[in-house]
Amino acid sequence: MAELTFDQIAKEENLVYKKTSLLTDKAMSYCPGCGHGTAHRILMEVIDEMGYQDKTIGVAPVGCSVLAYEFMNIDVQQAAHGRAPALATAIKRLNPNHFVFTYQGDGDLAAIGTAETIHSINRGENFLIVFINNGIYGMTGGQMAPTTLPNMKASTCPYGRDTSIMGNPLKITELIATLPGAYYVTRQSVHTPAAVRKAKKALKNAFDYQLNRKLGTCFVEIVSNCNSGWKMTPVQANKWMEENMFPFYPLGDIKVPQ
Amino acid sequence: MAKELRLMKGNEAIAEAAIRAGADGYFGYPITPQSEVLEYLMAQKPYERTGMVVLQAESEVAAINMVYGGAACGKKVMTSSSSPGISLKQEGISYMAGAELPCLILNVVRGGPGLGTIQPSQSDYNQSVKGGGHGDYKLVVLAPASVQEMYDFVEKGFALSFKYRTPCLVLADGIIGQMMEKVELSDEKPRWTQEEVIKNSPWATTGKTANRERNIITSLNLESSVQEEHNIHLQKKYKKMEEDVMCEELNCDDAEYLFVAFGSASRICQKAMDVARAKGIKVGLVRPITLSPFPNKILRKYADKVKGMLSVEMNAGQMVEDIRLATQFRTKVEHFGRMGGIIPTPSEVVQALEQKIIGG
Ligand SMILES: Cc1ncc(C[n+]2csc(CCOP(=O)(O)OP(=O)(O)O)c2C)c(N)n1
Ligand code: SF4
Numbered sequence A: 001m002a003e004l005t006f007d008q009i010a011k012e013e014n015l016v017y018k019k020t021s022l023l024t025d026k027a028m029s030y031c032p033g034c035g036h037g038t039a040h041r042i043l044m045e046v047i048d049e050m051g052y053q054d055k056t057i058g059v060a061p062v063g064c065s066v067l068a069y070e071f072m073n074i075d076v077q078q079a080a081h082g083r084a085p086a087l088a089t090a091i092k093r094l095n096p097n098h099f100v101f102t103y104q105g106d107g108d109l110a111a112i113g114t115a116e117t118i119h120s121i122n123r124g125e126n127f128l129i130v131f132i133n134n135g136i137y138g139m140t141g142g143q144m145a146p147t148t149l150p151n152m153k154a155s156t157c158p159y160g161r162d163t164s165i166m167g168n169p170l171k172i173t174e175l176i177a178t179l180p181g182a183y184y185v186t187r188q189s190v191h192t193p194a195a196v197r198k199a200k201k202a203l204k205n206a207f208d209y210q211l212n213r214k215l216g217t218c219f220v221e222i223v224s225n226c227n228s229g230w231k232m233t234p235v236q237a238n239k240w241m242e243e244n245m246f247p248f249y250p251l252g253d254i255k256v257p258q
Numbered sequence B: 001m002a003k004e005l006r007l008m009k010g011n012e013a014i015a016e017a018a019i020r021a022g023a024d025g026y027f028g029y030p031i032t033p034q035s036e037v038l039e040y041l042m043a044q045k046p047y048e049r050t051g052m053v054v055l056q057a058e059s060e061v062a063a064i065n066m067v068y069g070g071a072a073c074g075k076k077v078m079t080s081s082s083s084p085g086i087s088l089k090q091e092g093i094s095y096m097a098g099a100e101l102p103c104l105i106l107n108v109v110r111g112g113p114g115l116g117t118i119q120p121s122q123s124d125y126n127q128s129v130k131g132g133g134h135g136d137y138k139l140v141v142l143a144p145a146s147v148q149e150m151y152d153f154v155e156k157g158f159a160l161s162f163k164y165r166t167p168c169l170v171l172a173d174g175i176i177g178q179m180m181e182k183v184e185l186s187d188e189k190p191r192w193t194q195e196e197v198i199k200n201s202p203w204a205t206t207g208k209t210a211n212r213e214r215n216i217i218t219s220l221n222l223e224s225s226v227q228e229e230h231n232i233h234l235q236k237k238y239k240k241m242e243e244d245v246m247c248e249e250l251n252c253d254d255a256e257y258l259f260v261a262f263g264s265a266s267r268i269c270q271k272a273m274d275v276a277r278a279k280g281i282k283v284g285l286v287r288p289i290t291l292s293p294f295p296n297k298i299l300r301k302y303a304d305k306v307k308g309m310l311s312v313e314m315n316a317g318q319m320v321e322d323i324r325l326a327t328q329f330r331t332k333v334e335h336f337g338r339m340g341g342i343i344p345t346p347s348e349v350v351q352a353l354e355q356k357i358i359g360g
Helices: A035-050 A062-072 A084-094 A108-111 A113-122 A172-177 A194-209 A236-248 B010-020 B038-042 B060-071 B082-101 B124-130 B149-166 B174-178 B194-200 B224-246 B263-280 B297-302 B319-327 B345-356
Strands: A056-060 A076-077 A099-103 A128-133 A182-189 A217-223 A253-254 B003-010 B024-030 B054-055 B077-079 B105-109 B140-142 B168-175 B180-185 B247-250 B259-262 B282-289 B290-292 B308-313 B334-336
Touching: A035 A062, A035 A099, A035 A128, A056 A062, A056 A084, A062 A099, A076 B259, A084 A099, A084 A128, A084 B024, A084 B060, A099 A108, A099 A194, A099 B105, A099 B263, A108 A113, A108 A128, A108 A172, A113 A172, A113 B060, A128 A172, A128 A194, A128 B282, A172 A182, A172 A253, A194 A217, A194 B308, A217 A236, A253 B224, B003 B010, B003 B149, B010 B024, B010 B038, B010 B077, B010 B105, B010 B180, B024 B038, B024 B060, B024 B290, B024 B334, B024 B345, B038 B054, B038 B319, B060 B082, B077 B082, B082 B105, B082 B290, B105 B149, B105 B174, B105 B282, B124 B168, B124 B290, B140 B149, B149 B168, B149 B174, B149 B180, B149 B224, B168 B174, B174 B263, B247 B297, B259 B345, B263 B282, B263 B308, B263 B345, B282 B297, B297 B319, B308 B319, B308 B345, B319 B334, B334 B345
Parallel strands: A056 A076, A056 A099, A099 A128, A128 A217, A182 A217, B024 B054, B024 B077, B077 B105, B105 B168, B140 B168, B259 B282, B259 B308, B308 B334
Antiparallel strands: A182 A253, B003 B180, B140 B290, B247 B282
16 A cells, blocks of 8 residues: 555544644653643643633642643743642632633642642632642652552652551542532543543533632542652553552542532 | 821831732731731721732731732732741742742841740841842842831832832831831822733733733743853842932931941931930931842942941841941941840940940
């Protein structure tokens, strides 16, 4: 069979998928196979599809996604470690008609920033928190996170997390779901096409709830992999996540609007 | 139109000034001796008067980061605290200096270290003028010496912080915050419209529109060469700030000696100056109003004219080092101060002048 040239393939009628213009062309700094990239993509697709680019202000954390603003073609503020919800509180209160989201890892959101997370949600701040839970500190080289599983290895618990010494993993999502200010709380993943579709729907819901309403905080957790920190291949990491992370952090809605 | 005069505490004056200056947001956390700022604002319901947002945060850390978020949207935002709370804010202040964000921060200083005392002090001078948090940066630091200046420095402070895109710190102390004086109020100005915000701060995150690139607010530069370029840019800006030095010179023309003092200590020195002059000692007063930028040139000018300078501070001797640098050791410079929340008396100050400068 004769080989097709690029020009013969790259035709409008053959287009099945197009990168949203809300993702920049900058090569992502994430490790191959990491869930951060997919989470960025669906978040930007939702904002694009809803036509909210000019009304959205994002807040990037300190963590592997500290450079999220390099990849997202929207206005972004980069916050100090853990403080993204404090920034978002002021952004939203001073710009009530804008869409505001934070994008945070587990160390950022559930360790150093626990107070900001809990209090902003308890006040019912009307923004979206996207929480990437990979059970480890990716950026700093794989140290123990508040969400590291019992017996799971990390560089600061090289023999596995001994809960009698290091304390227990924090189920922050279940915890914040009990707060009256939390409006929509759900736990998703992005490791299969079906999971990606569900997670994207959850993000869409969250933006929809934020639209001109003061309903409360929307919280979308994405249980994700950190193949580098877990010292696995991407395929192994996804399998390990299904077998170990999901039983401890079960996927699905935790609090849905009545 | 008749002047609007009111008897107010310093802490109330700064709060009223914020509303009237068209501030968009205040984020704070209670701590003595400055809690009246938040209390006054809440009682005034500025969200009804001007639409200003006022929020009691869960901590000083959250408050300064709320200020970051608001400032990065191009809004006029502020916070206030006292020494221990200001220490907690330092990371956020450093981030704001790095990201070049304007804002107003009030420190109503109390004695330290640690929880210290709730009584007035000037022991946060070094922290305020030398950076305070991590990294090479400077703030604009204004030192009010009256309740009127607490009021006036809100507008002045916002203007300077937007001019230089760096936080402005108003360094007061428990005396200025708590004492009541007559204040002349200005008319209420409307808050900036969103169009004005975008015009005044085209760099702000206001939502990416089709006609501009996205706006990013960050203090991160992973590339060392880019970070150094940024550092050089910041240093140039700090140098340029010197054109906005403010300083009061009282009875300096014929002075043989000088008191150098800021804030409350300068008020005590005014009285001490009268006492000393009655005794025939020709002493003047130089009062730095901007502590950063520091009035180096003005002090240098007097270094060859006077026989000595006494830095009067409510601390162990912090500004005295900057005076010695400014005067390049061309005249005798000594420090007199009380610590722990003790307020020096005018006669103590005169005695120190006689012993440390004239007799010494
Ligand atoms: C005040 C402060 N403390 C510590 C750090 C170092 N630090 C950077 S990222 C990070 C942890 C990030 O982990 P996580 O939030 O789980 O995000 P991930 O990298 O896994 O996506 C830490 C401890 C910092 N930047 N600032
Ligand atoms: S270190 Fe982990 S979280 Fe960070 S980019 Fe790599 S895989 Fe992703």
